Amino acid sequence: MNPMLRIALISEHASPLAAGGGVDAGGQNVYVAQVARCLAMAGHQVDVLTRRDHPDQPPMTVMRPGVRVFHIPAGPATFIPKEKLLPVMPAFARAAEQLLRHGPRHDIVHANFFMSGMVAQQLKKALGIPYVITFHALGLVRREHQGEADGFPALRIDIERSLVKDADALIAECPQDERDLIRLYQADAERIRMVPCGFDAGEFGPLHRLRARSELGLDLGADDFVILQLGRLVPRKGIDNVIRSLAFLSERVPARLLVVGGDGPDPDAKRTPEIGRLRQVALEAGVADKVHFLGHRPRQSLRRHYAAANVFVTTPWYEPFGITPLEAMACGIPVVASAVGGLQYTVTDGVTGYLVPPRDPASLAQSLSHLHANPRLALAMGRAGMRRVRSLFTWERVTKMLLDVYDDTLQSRRRAELALHITTQERPTLKDFIAIR
Incomplete structure (x- = not known):
């Protein structure tokens, strides 16, 4: 494992700084906040990219040592339900690319939700940064259970299918999530890693x-x-x-x-x-x-x-x-x-x-x-x-599992780059080996 990774966590609608319990503020906010905290405590540098949804938000906030939260301008600086965010995501992706292009190079991107996956996909294409994705919810599963009440555009399904094929690793949160990725999206089982969510043992414990x-x-x-x-x-x-x-x-x-x-x-x-x-x-x-x-x-x-x-x-x-x-x-x-x-x-x-x-x-x-x-x-x-x-299910254990996924992803990328380098070089001949001797 690299002694220090620079990691970008993308979470377009779920800021780690938001209070939970609202319509669009729940488990994903907690997940991103806790994973960022534990990654920083393990010695890594974390940048969280989330959408600017209030005019008073600064461009960047230090959440804790080792964790910066960037409020990315995309659409009006006001709350927009996540079901209506898709049209502003190209602007988010462009701003995210500029931010990462002109700063220290990030080793890996961890996308959270399918719209963050779109951004990660663009970053991989433009900057060559590998990415993993936690979907947190799948559009086809949502459609099975909510039917006409599902407010997301149909394009969500096509985007998710593209991400399933393109992401360097897929993180399933539970066995059902893994089965749904395979059953509904024909995901490659060998590219799926199961990493659950967690709880903070410092926050939650028994009381009288x-x-x-x-x-x-x-x-x-x-x-x-x-x-x-x-x-x-x-x-x-x-x-x-x-x-x-x-x-x-x-x-x-x-x-x-x-x-x-x-x-x-x-x-x-x-x-x-x-x-x-x-x-x-x-x-x-x-x-x-x-x-x-x-x-x-x-x-x-x-x-x-x-x-x-x-x-x-x-x-x-x-x-x-x-x-x-x-x-x-x-x-x-x-x-x-x-x-x-x-x-x-x-x-x-x-x-x-x-x-x-x-x-x-x-x-x-x-x-x-x-x-x-x-x-x-x-x-x-x-x-x-x-x-x-x-x-x-402690967040520390969850984060250690995520770091294993990041490490495997980066190792696979290095092996692929080495193999590509070897195949593009001129093959050595017997004369070359004689010359070496």
């Missing part, structure tokens, strides 16, 4: 439940069975399924559902329309008094929210990976999740929690009832979850 509830200042009783839903508030996350499950619970279960997330600190339906829809779902299900929307919460308070809960629930229609279940397990609480995507990899059914069918509130309620009735089992599952994430 009653103490956490007290510190949050929430109106929660010691006997309340608290169910936590935390993350982006968008329809595909299946929060309506969690709300409807409350109606299937016995009255003997003192359930309280806390919903953390949104585009502001207050649960404002005008600012976050999904809150309004979910409130209506709760009214129709007759459980409005059991559902509490808390709005966006700062990252430093999330550990207490996890620890205050009896169980963490996430039942999306599909999920490429999902970081919040790792954080919940790190805090020692069991997780009930949809048996989809990366959740099938991170949650061990019957050991660290339960896997249930998506869009099946009755099945979810059955698992919740079982955990309420068996607190010792819930405690054991929480402890098993802690062991699992600490051994497999």
Whole structure:
């Protein structure tokens, strides 16, 4: 391994400096921030390229020693939903090329999402820098689950197919991601490397439940069975399924559902329309008094929210990976999740929690009832979850795996360049060997 690599992380819509929980701010923001942090701690230089989406953003911000965040001008300096960003990506690619062309040469580019892959593809063509890509979500998978609700242009699929063929390595986040790349995009299995997402052991760990509830200042009783839903508030996350499950619970279960997330600190339906829809779902299900929307919460308070809960629930229609279940397990609480995507990899059914069918509130309620009735089992599952994430999913371990991918990519590139050099030289003759002697 090169003692020091200069690495460009491209993440066009997900800045490592953005607060999580908004419509377009979630796991990818955390991924880029944590990978950049750990790469720098390992002695490497990291430049993150993200789109300038606010007029007050400086051209460059030092996130921490070894990590610079460049705000690339592309389109108006305002928020644009990622589904509408494709037209400004050529401008992003041109600006990124100029930035990298006139600075110290980067060893490798790590693209995050398909639009960042377009930029990496241009950099490889113009500057000869190899790139790897983490898609974070695949267009054909999204289309299978969302159908007409998918707001991305059809061109996304063609772009992804091109990237699958062109990238020096494809990073799959879980076994399902690897299978989807092969099944839907005919990816070369030998060029796929599986590297999961992670959690920060310095941020997330167990706390006393009653103490956490007290510190949050929430109106929660010691006997309340608290169910936590935390993350982006968008329809595909299946929060309506969690709300409807409350109606299937016995009255003997003192359930309280806390919903953390949104585009502001207050649960404002005008600012976050999904809150309004979910409130209506709760009214129709007759459980409005059991559902509490808390709005966006700062990252430093999330550990207490996890620890205050009896169980963490996430039942999306599909999920490429999902970081919040790792954080919940790190805090020692069991997780009930949809048996989809990366959740099938991170949650061990019957050991660290339960896997249930998506869009099946009755099945979810059955698992919740079982955990309420068996607190010792819930405690054991929480402890098993802690062991699992600490051994497999720390960001330090994830970053070491990524560095192995970078190293293999660079070694393969050097071998290919050497082979090309040899084949373009005149073949030696017997006379040449005699002359050498």
